[in-house]
Amino acid sequence: MGSEAIKRSLEEIGLRCTPQRYAVMAFLMGCKEHPTAAEIFDAVNRVDSRSSRATTYNNLRDLVQAGLVREVAVEGRAARFDAKGMRHHHFICDRCGHVEDVKWYTVRKPASLSLGKRVLRECEVIFRGLCSKCARRRADR
Numbered sequence: 001m002g003s004e005a006i007k008r009s010l011e012e013i014g015l016r017c018t019p020q021r022y023a024v025m026a027f028l029m030g031c032k033e034h035p036t037a038a039e040i041f042d043a044v045n046r047v048d049s050r051s052s053r054a055t056t057y058n059n060l061r062d063l064v065q066a067g068l069v070r071e072v073a074v075e076g077r078a079a080r081f082d083a084k085g086m087r088h089h090h091f092i093c094d095r096c097g098h099v100e101d102v103k104w105y106t107v108r109k110p111a112s113l114s115l116g117k118r119v120l121r122e123c124e125v126i127f128r129g130l131c132s133k134c135a136r137r138r139a140d141r
């Protein structure tokens with residue numbers, strides 16, 4: 001997504017395209033990893049040191065609420081963030097907290113959810129286990 005597209009997608013959901021907000025979005029779009037809020041702040045700050053930690057965190061929260069950014073909760077660790085571009089599921093390592101993308105497939109709504117409940121958003125799956133690095137480390141012992 002180019003800079004015009006980022007600007008448009010912000011404005012479409014009613015968020016003003018401030019330089020700080022743009023910087024957060026642009027960084028996440030170009031990031032293959034799943035950075036924590038602190039890592040996002042560091043990266044944005046490196047480009048433009050005028051935006052404070054609080055502003056960065058507030059912008060991040062706005063983007064999550066607006067549905068442009070996904071928050072990947074990692075139990076017991078700092079949440080990680082991901083620009084919602086291509087749909088995908090996640091794998092999270094229990095040992096080191098590493099987050100990996102898993103190719104998208106449609107998850108069917110279970111029958112137990114049918115009683116008057118409507119699934120408005122898509123179902124995202126989080127797989128948990130050991131990443132290949134941690135699995136290897138465990139096997140070495």
Ligand SMILES: [Zn+2]
Pocket residue numbers: 093094095096097098130131132133134135
């Ligand atoms: Zn791991």
Ligand SMILES: [Zn+2]
Pocket residue numbers: 034082088089090100101
């Ligand atoms: Zn992801």
